[in-house]
Amino acid sequence: MRLNEQVVQLAPPDDARLRFIGRIRTPWPDRAACPRQGSPDGPECRLELDPCWHAALAGLAAYPAIEVLYWLDRSRRDLVVQCPASDGRGFGTFALRSPVRPNPIGTALVRLVGIAGGVVTVRGLDCVDGTPLLDLKPDRALFTPKAPPKAAP
Amino acid sequence: MRLNEQVVQLAPPDDARLRFIGRIRTPWPDRAACPRQGSPDGPECRLELDPCWHAALAGLAAYPAIEVLYWLDRSRRDLVVQCPASDGRGFGTFALRSPVRPNPIGTALVRLVGIAGGVVTVRGLDCVDGTPLLDLKPDRALFTPKAPPKAAP
Numbered sequence: 001m002r003l004n005e006q007v008v009q010l011a012p013p014d015d016a017r018l019r020f021i022g023r024i025r026t027p028w029p030d031r032a033a034c035p036r037q038g039s040p041d042g043p044e045c046r047l048e049l050d051p052c053w054h055a056a057l058a059g060l061a062a063y064p065a066i067e068v069l070y071w072l073d074r075s076r077r078d079l080v081v082q083c084p085a086s087d088g089r090g091f092g093t094f095a096l097r098s099p100v101r102p103n104p105i106g107t108a109l110v111r112l113v114g115i116a117g118g119v120v121t122v123r124g125l126d127c128v129d130g131t132p133l134l135d136l137k138p139d140r141a142l143f144t145p146k147a148p149p150k151a152a153p
Numbered sequence: 154m155r156l157n158e159q160v161v162q163l164a165p166p167d168d169a170r171l172r173f174i175g176r177i178r179t180p181w182p183d184r185a186a187c188p189r190q191g192s193p194d195g196p197e198c199r200l201e202l203d204p205c206w207h208a209a210l211a212g213l214a215a216y217p218a219i220e221v222l223y224w225l226d227r228s229r230r231d232l233v234v235q236c237p238a239s240d241g242r243g244f245g246t247f248a249l250r251s252p253v254r255p256n257p258i259g260t261a262l263v264r265l266v267g268i269a270g271g272v273v274t275v276r277g278l279d280c281v282d283g284t285p286l287l288d289l290k291p292d293r294a295l296f297t298p299k300a301p302p303k304a305a306p
Contacts, residue, residue, distance in 0.1 A: 013172030017168075018256050053247075058243070071168075081208055081209065147189065
């Protein structure tokens with residue numbers, strides 16, 4: 001254990017269960033090769049959706065920026081305080097965007113390049129090739145709910 | 154089924170498992186009462202963390218805006234195309250920010266009001282009272298990785 005790390009010991013998690021909807025293809029074979037943060041000018045990456053979800057992409061092409069959620073399947077989940085810079089400084093897990101967290105869900109805001117045949121091509125990711133895909137949705141800053149507004153309470 | 158909805162039938166999901174880290178307290182007892190989108194001027198809401206995670210908040214108070222992930226535990230997960238306005242127009246699930254999605258994870262960008270005793274008070278949420286909390290992290294626009302930059306490949 002690194003100096004100033006703090007670990008929690010808990011039973012295996014099972015409060016809810018996820019379904020992977022596809023895989024993310026990136027140029028980076030492992031975590032060491034990944035950039036620390038994605039860039040809108042980064043390389044093209046592919047979100048390859050399982051066929052049963054292809055129809056769920058209808059309408060997404062209207063959004064130049066989309067939010068992507070993915071599962072960081074190689075991450076430890078038991079660190080409460082961690083030392084990302086290996087210099088002895090400890091940070092609370094929730095004060096970091098490290099992949100090491102109790103629910104290792106990555107969120108990225110990416111530029112949409114194109115959608116074809118159930119594959120969404122984007123720029124701005126920083127995850128390992130083969131990362132499981134959980135969700136994609138329009139950037140909140142661009143999205144307007146389709147249902148009419150509710151009356152004020 | 155509403156006109157133009159499209160459903161997928163799949164085995165129960167179990168590709169990965171989540172651990173709830175606390176609960177969200179909001180003024181809204183059910184989905185009908187919730188606003189359609191959170192507002193930075195909305196009411197104060199409380200993120201109540203389980204005690205084992207309190208130390209993971211160290212350092213978070215430095216960020217005026219934080220990202221919150223939560224589990225929309227009352228949502229259907231089988232709609233590929235849905236009709237949010239009930240007017241017959243169908244939208245692909247991934248072209249919406251509806252809670253109805255294969256992995257019903259809500260993401261919100263909220264204003265931090267304060268942190269005390271394992272409770273994070275924020276403005277900007279729109280979820281039901283009691284919603285399970287999954288994660289919180291600094292707003293990506295404000296965060297700089299703590300480890301030194303990597304060399305360009």
